[in-house]
Amino acid sequence: MPYNIRIVSTYPPRACGIGTFSRHLANALAGFTGEVGYVRIAVIDKEGLAYNIPVDLVIDQYNPQSWLEVAETIASRAQESPNPTVVLLQHEYGLDPAGPGKDGEGKNFIEIAKSLRTAGLVAMAYLHTVLDSPDGHQRSVLQELAQNTDGLLVPTRSAVDILESDTYKIDRTKIKHIDHGIRMQNPSQYDRLLIKQQLHLENKFLVTTLGLQSPDKGLPYGIRAYGKFVNESLTEEQRKQIVYLIAGQCHPEFIQAEGGGPYERFKADVDKALAEAGVRWCRLKELSPDKLNCCDIVLWDTFLDENELMKLYGATNVVVLPYLNMQQISSGILADTVGSGRVAIATKFRYAVELLDAENAGQKGLVIGSHARGILVDPGEDCVEQIAQALDYLVFNRARRLAMEKRAHRRGYQMKWDNTAWAILQYLEFVKEQHDIVTGRGLEFTRQKESVFEKRNLEFLS
Numbered sequence: 001m002p003y004n005i006r007i008v009s010t011y012p013p014r015a016c017g018i019g020t021f022s023r024h025l026a027n028a029l030a031g032f033t034g035e036v037g038y039v040r041i042a043v044i045d046k047e048g049l050a051y052n053i054p055v056d057l058v059i060d061q062y063n064p065q066s067w068l069e070v071a072e073t074i075a076s077r078a079q080e081s082p083n084p085t086v087v088l089l090q091h092e093y094g095l096d097p098a099g100p101g102k103d104g105e106g107k108n109f110i111e112i113a114k115s116l117r118t119a120g121l122v123a124m125a126y127l128h129t130v131l132d133s134p135d136g137h138q139r140s141v142l143q144e145l146a147q148n149t150d151g152l153l154v155p156t157r158s159a160v161d162i163l164e165s166d167t168y169k170i171d172r173t174k175i176k177h178i179d180h181g182i183r184m185q186n187p188s189q190y191d192r193l194l195i196k197q198q199l200h201l202e203n204k205f206l207v208t209t210l211g212l213q214s215p216d217k218g219l220p221y222g223i224r225a226y227g228k229f230v231n232e233s234l235t236e237e238q239r240k241q242i243v244y245l246i247a248g249q250c251h252p253e254f255i256q257a258e259g260g261g262p263y264e265r266f267k268a269d270v271d272k273a274l275a276e277a278g279v280r281w282c283r284l285k286e287l288s289p290d291k292l293n294c295c296d297i298v299l300w301d302t303f304l305d306e307n308e309l310m311k312l313y314g315a316t317n318v319v320v321l322p323y324l325n326m327q328q329i330s331s332g333i334l335a336d337t338v339g340s341g342r343v344a345i346a347t348k349f350r351y352a353v354e355l356l357d358a359e360n361a362g363q364k365g366l367v368i369g370s371h372a373r374g375i376l377v378d379p380g381e382d383c384v385e386q387i388a389q390a391l392d393y394l395v396f397n398r399a400r401r402l403a404m405e406k407r408a409h410r411r412g413y414q415m416k417w418d419n420t421a422w423a424i425l426q427y428l429e430f431v432k433e434q435h436d437i438v439t440g441r442g443l444e445f446t447r448q449k450e451s452v453f454e455k456r457n458l459e460f461l462s
Contacts, residue, residue: 002037009090028421075119087123113148155180181417182339200289205242218322220273225387227277247300313340321346341409344374373408
């Protein structure tokens with residue numbers, strides 16, 4: 001019997017990475033017509049936006065009662081359908097601002113999970129953030145989600161280890177690693193040239209940083225690193241053959257936060273980095289061939305829709321991700337970089353380490369593994385020198401760069417959205433069976449004594 005799947009999340013047109021994630025997941029799940037009855041979204045909204053199908057329920061983000069009312073509606077509709085309903089909660093602290101503690105860290109996800117459990121529905125939480133060193137409230141949120149759902153889904157294996165550790169003490173059997181989905185794109189040189197021609201970049205080696213901007217993306221470090229590379233490694237003529245395109249805008253919520261103060265400081269930091277980099281640069285609202293040909297760095301101030309993003313991935317030679325949050329366990333930009341068969345230079349945040357070069361995870365400094373899909377660098381000030389060196393390596397070693405592209409593309413095929421959706425459906429089947437099991441009179445044992453077999457058996461519980 002097929003499942004009706006309900007996703008609780010933000011959703012386009014809201015500018016939110018989790019909303020984009022949920023749209024791709026919903027589309028992929030809906031493609032499995034034999035296993036899925038329908039996919040619907042209960043959207044977390046705070047702006048009164050207009051939504052289309054598959055959105056059919058709206059949660060007022062700042063109203064705890066709205067969360068509970070939507071949970072009751074989900075349960076009521078589930079009873080009306082012959083198909084079993086499964087709920088996927090897309091958890092991020094910042095989407096749940098109504099509870100105690102810091103702003104942006106409430107417990108509405110927990111309350112909705114409890115309500116769904118009371119109604120007898122299967123519910124799982126996809127965790128978009130797992131912190132190494134949570135405060136007491138952050139820790140309790142994930143622990144309570146584990147207690148009140150049928151499973152926690154995470155995009156990295158390291159997140160499984162963190163949740164099972166003494167920090168959270170969550171039973172490993174409640175945690176499942178499933179890859180972040182990837183949009184695949186043919187990386188052939190012909191396609192890249194064709195797209196570059198459309199963008200007036202056919203004679204350029206293209207370095208990019210893409211997507212929504214914010215202070216934790218480390219943009220000033222990437223700018224200074226690029227300046228160091230072009231000034232140290234390139235002749236004046238060669239500088240005309242390469243450009244660093246920074247495409248994207250700041251998140252609207254960040255621009256408005258605290259009266260715009262943090263946004264103004266961020267812009268000042270970017271401008272200072274541009275001045276220190278010793279490069280020719282410009283800001284554009286629309287891409288101009290003249291500017292692309294006369295500047296080292298071009299900042300394209302635009303919101304990138306899906307079509308523009310995919311074009312830029314296709315045209316790109318190297319993506320730079322100088323992120324500052326090393327606990328980040330997912331990144332749609334990095335996932336799609338790999339899916340497009342492109343090489344990333346990334347700081348050592350958790351997702352980048354696992355996706356690009358897990359073999360050398362603990363190594364300090366610049367990391368260029370023999371089987372890597374990209375290059376890893378240290379965060380912050382150290383990355384300036386290291387990104388410059390990595391660019392030099394990739395620009396002047398074409399064969400090595402193309403080998404990395406092939407390895408990235410092979411990994412991308414394993415992470416296609418269809419594969420991610422299928423993995424979730426298979427896990428749902430397992431969880432649903434566990435949910436429906438009626439236990440007999442057999443004793444249930446709780447471990448009260450340390451055993452040598454406990455650690456050995458952990459690998460079989462992942």
